[in-house]
Amino acid sequence: MKKLLPASLFASLFLALPAFADAVKGPVEKQAINVTAIVMFLAFVAATMGITYWAASRTKTAKDFYTGGGGITGFQNGLAIAGDYMSAASFLGISGLVFSSGYDGLIYSIGFLVGWPIIMFVMAEQLRNLGKFTFADVASYRFGQTEIRTMAAFSSLVVVAFYLIAQMVGAGKLIQILFGLDYNLAVVGVGVLMLIYVVFGGMTATTWVQIIKAVLLLSGATFMALAALSHFGFSPEEMFKQAVAGHPKGDKIMGPGGLVTDPINAISLGLALMFGTAGLPHILMRFFTVPNAKEARKSVFYATGFIGYFYILTFIIGFSAIVLLVQHPEFYKADALVNGAVDKAKLISGLNGGTNMVAIHLANAVGGNIFLGFISAVAFATILAVVSGLTLAGASAISHDLYASVIAKGRSDEVTEMKVSRGATITLGVIAVVLGIIFEKQNVAFMVGLAFAIAASANFPVLIMSVFWSKMTTRGAMIGGWIGLTVAVVLTVISKAIWVDVIGNAAPLITLNNPAIISIPSAFIAIWLFSVTDKSKRAEQDLLGFEAQDVRCQTGIGAEGASGH
Amino acid sequence: MQPDVVRQVKSNPKYHDLVAKRSAFGWTLAVVMLVIYYGFILVIAYSPTSLAAKVGAGATMSIGMPLGVAIIVSAFLLTGIYVARANSEFDRLTHEIVEAVK
Numbered sequence: 001m002k003k004l005l006p007a008s009l010f011a012s013l014f015l016a017l018p019a020f021a022d023a024v025k026g027p028v029e030k031q032a033i034n035v036t037a038i039v040m041f042l043a044f045v046a047a048t049m050g051i052t053y054w055a056a057s058r059t060k061t062a063k064d065f066y067t068g069g070g071g072i073t074g075f076q077n078g079l080a081i082a083g084d085y086m087s088a089a090s091f092l093g094i095s096g097l098v099f100s101s102g103y104d105g106l107i108y109s110i111g112f113l114v115g116w117p118i119i120m121f122v123m124a125e126q127l128r129n130l131g132k133f134t135f136a137d138v139a140s141y142r143f144g145q146t147e148i149r150t151m152a153a154f155s156s157l158v159v160v161a162f163y164l165i166a167q168m169v170g171a172g173k174l175i176q177i178l179f180g181l182d183y184n185l186a187v188v189g190v191g192v193l194m195l196i197y198v199v200f201g202g203m204t205a206t207t208w209v210q211i212i213k214a215v216l217l218l219s220g221a222t223f224m225a226l227a228a229l230s231h232f233g234f235s236p237e238e239m240f241k242q243a244v245a246g247h248p249k250g251d252k253i254m255g256p257g258g259l260v261t262d263p264i265n266a267i268s269l270g271l272a273l274m275f276g277t278a279g280l281p282h283i284l285m286r287f288f289t290v291p292n293a294k295e296a297r298k299s300v301f302y303a304t305g306f307i308g309y310f311y312i313l314t315f316i317i318g319f320s321a322i323v324l325l326v327q328h329p330e331f332y333k334a335d336a337l338v339n340g341a342v343d344k345a346k347l348i349s350g351l352n353g354g355t356n357m358v359a360i361h362l363a364n365a366v367g368g369n370i371f372l373g374f375i376s377a378v379a380f381a382t383i384l385a386v387v388s389g390l391t392l393a394g395a396s397a398i399s400h401d402l403y404a405s406v407i408a409k410g411r412s413d414e415v416t417e418m419k420v421s422r423g424a425t426i427t428l429g430v431i432a433v434v435l436g437i438i439f440e441k442q443n444v445a446f447m448v449g450l451a452f453a454i455a456a457s458a459n460f461p462v463l464i465m466s467v468f469w470s471k472m473t474t475r476g477a478m479i480g481g482w483i484g485l486t487v488a489v490v491l492t493v494i495s496k497a498i499w500v501d502v503i504g505n506a507a508p509l510i511t512l513n514n515p516a517i518i519s520i521p522s523a524f525i526a527i528w529l530f531s532v533t534d535k536s537k538r539a540e541q542d543l544l545g546f547e548a549q550d551v552r553c554q555t556g557i558g559a560e561g562a563s564g565h
Numbered sequence: 566m567q568p569d570v571v572r573q574v575k576s577n578p579k580y581h582d583l584v585a586k587r588s589a590f591g592w593t594l595a596v597v598m599l600v601i602y603y604g605f606i607l608v609i610a611y612s613p614t615s616l617a618a619k620v621g622a623g624a625t626m627s628i629g630m631p632l633g634v635a636i637i638v639s640a641f642l643l644t645g646i647y648v649a650r651a652n653s654e655f656d657r658l659t660h661e662i663v664e665a666v667k
Contacts, residue, residue: 103616106633107609113637114602117644121591121598125651241625254627255617256609266610270603294652301641301648308637548571554584555574555662 036373038179044216044377045193048209052197055205074295076211078302081286083210085112085307086217087386091314092174092379095362096355098318099325100348102243102253105318109311111270113304115277120300123278126467126553127287128296134393135284136401139462139481142545144474144538146406148462151481153401155458156281158485160394161435162451164387164428168436171383173356179376184437190384191433197388198395198425206388207289213385216378218306221313224359224375227366228320236316243322248345253322268517275520276452279459282393293556314359321362325351331361391428398424453492457484457519465527467553470546473539476531484523491515573666583658590650594643601639605632 072080090112098105131137136152168187175186197205232238240254247253277283290296325331326342336343336350348355363375399421404412412420462481465472492498494509512518531539552558574580608616616629 103627103629103633106629110602110605110633110636113640114598117598117640117647118595120644121595121647125587236630237624237626240630244625251617251625254625255629256613263607263610266606267603270606274602294656297648297651301644304644305641308641311637312634547575548568551571551574551580554580554587555659557570557574557663557666 036369037376038373040370040373041179041377041380044381048197048205048212048381051208051212052200052205055200055208072207072289072295074290074298075302076207077286077290077295077299078306079214080207080210080289081283081299081303082306082310083214083217083382083385084283084286084389085303086214086310087382090310091217091221091382092356092359094311094314095318095321095359096357098315099321099358100355101257102247102249102319103255104257106311106315107256108273109315111273112277113308113311115274116300116304116307118274119278120297120304123464123467124287124296124300125293127284127463128290128293129553129556129559130467130549131284131288134396134400135279135281135459135463136397136405138284139459139466139477140405141466142549143466143477143542145410147474147478148481149401149405151478151485152459152462153397153406155454155481155485156397156401157394158489159279159281159451159454159459160390160397160428161431162454163390164394164432165435165439166451167383167387167390168432169439171380171387172436172440174379174383183440187433187436190387191429191436193384194387194391194432195426195429197384198391198429199422206385206392209381209385209388213378213381214306216374217382218310218313220363220371220375220378221310221317223371224363224366225313225316225320228324228362229316231320231324239316239319239323243319246326246344246347247322248347264517265513268512268514271520272452272456272514272516275460275516276456279455279457279463281397281455281459282389285389285393285396292559317359317362321358322347324365325358325361328361328365331364387432391425391432394428395421395424398428453488453515453519454485456516457488457523458482461520461523461527465524467549469527469531470550471531471543472527473531473534473536473542475534475536475539476527476529479530480523480527483526484519487522488515488519491519570666574662577662577665579658579665580662583655583662586658587651587655591647594647598640598643601636605636 090109094105094109097108127138130141134152135156136149139152140148168190171190172183172187175181175189176183179186181189197209229236229239232242244251244253249257286299287296290299326347329337329340329342331352332342332346332350333352336346342350351357351361360372360375360379364372367374399417403420403424404410404417408416458481461484462477465480466477491510491512492515495513495515496508496511499505499508616632617627620626620628620631
């Protein structure tokens with residue numbers, strides 16, 4: 001499970017929720033092979049392979065590979081963005097969180113969602129008008145290419161790598177449970193399929209897989225929520241009443257619980273949730289797959305609607321599962337049963353496969369084996385699609401930013417750049433598989449938390465300042481970015497999640513669970529300080545470039561993709 | 566971009582009109598969203614019990630439930646409000662500015 005795209009947000013979430021993290025870390029019992037699920041899954045893979053084949057025939061240029069040729073409509077792109085968000089983590093993770101803690105699940109859903117309107121109101125237009133393929137295109141627009149691209153590519157790669165590990169571990173666990181496959185085999189399988197999608201189909205295939213998956217997941221979750229609600233005569237009040245009666249925490253599940261306790265951690269988490277979104281390289285890439293700013297705006301609008309709707313569904317799924325799963329003792333471990341019925345105290349801890357499997361069990365409860373197979377296949381496809389998007393973002397950082405702009409200094413041709421990109425994809429895929437296997441026992445939450453913090457601390461400040469602050473210089477952006485990156489990583493390492501839970505020390509060096517409240521301001525202060533004190537020649541050039549950049553930002557004159565598609 | 570294009574665009578009063586209107590509108594909506602979200606976060610941080618209060622006598626549903634859903638809906642509506650104006654008024658202005666320099 002753990003895919004965690006929105007993972008970043010999620011990360012923090014998981015960190016705060018020990019029980020949840022344990023569910024991920026804990027041993028997974030290999031289960032009997034589920035034939036229906038495998039047949040559904042193979043059908044899905046076959047269908048998406050067909051799309052990849054079709055997409056490959058249309059992927060001729062670097063632009064096609066990175067951005068699907070810029071010819072994707074706002075509605076389609078909105079679905080694809082929603083697909084990136086509706087990860088297995090959101091679907092399985094939030095429903096599991098609601099199942100175990102109730103209201104707290106909603107707090108996280110809201111945090112994931114509200115970053116979108118903010119990006120839209122202040123940045124989407126500028127991003128679309130300045131960028132070409134990657135986030136570094138935007139950040140480096142008027143600055144020294146080598147310095148900024150190196151920094152941006154590096155932080156993108158770190159974000160992507162940590163997400164990838166989390167995905168691979170999550171995928172392995174999920175497959176182990178769903179299909180009864182061996183963990184290592186499951187991870188290798190995910191890696192191979194992901195490589196096929198990305199290397200041959202590029203962004204076109206990845207986007208279409210996301211779109212199809214988003215539609216299937218939305219329909220499946222809608223069906224599941226409605227079927228579950230029908231058990232309560234479609235009355236939320238009745239559902240809440242029975243859930244409170246059956247839950248070991250009783251009425252506590254109706255309000256905020258232990259996830260966010262002290263104000264500082266609450267605010268820090270809020271900052272990370274909101275601004276991390278704006279710094280995720282694979283999300284930012286989606287602004288360049290549409291032909292113009294108008295379609296970019298529409299895609300954010302559709303995405304916000306789909307994501308919001310989806311979170312409301314997962315909330316219903318989690319709450320109804322509190323009541324409905326208990327009626328199926330077969331979903332529980334033997335030691336959770338008393339005289340064949342589920343012991344109330346073991347409602348949460350006794351669930352087979354842990355709380356991450358809540359939605360999967362509920363699918364079985366309301367729709368039987370066929371629906372279980374369908375949801376399992378979609379959940380797997382979800383991980384595959386998110387992993388593909390992440391790999392593509394990582395490959396772009398290497399081939400487009402590091403190779404084409406920094407190493408070849410813009411003298412490479414597109415054919416070579418594409419070759420580098422495909423090579424980078426394969427390398428990243430192999431690394432992801434290896435790390436996925438090495439990190440099998442690792443708590444994916446901390447990696448996702450790190451990825452989130454880095455996105456909000458290293459990428460976001462540079463991005464927003466380059467667009468809005470005319471006095472930022474190359475030196476300020478570069479040092480600010482590196483400082484944001486370093487502070488976020490260091491603070492995460494010395495916090496409880498790694499220092500105590502992973503390394504095994506007795507107490508954390510810092511009580512902050514999420515570094516955002518310190519690392520984000522550090523980056524901004526460094527950008528400001530090293531820009532205003534920068535008297536170099538390069539700085540003069542940077543300041544002069546702002547006017548032209550601003551005109552392009554505001555009007556789209558000279559922007560990519562305004563024609564030809 | 567050519568320096569003369571930049572000069573031309575910047576001397577167009579419509580350009581300043583667009584920039585002023587759009588940033589005022591965008592930031593206003595952003596502040597509304599931030600106030601809603603951080604208001605919610607602060608209530609969670611300082612007064613979690615007020616969210617757990619019941620919607621009415623004898624009810625199980627807490628105030629936090631419809632409130633949470635309302636925040637999700639507000640994010641969607643605010644986005645829709647922005648898109649409606651940006652894709653009509655702002656795009657029309659942008660188009661006029663771009664045409665003027667062709």
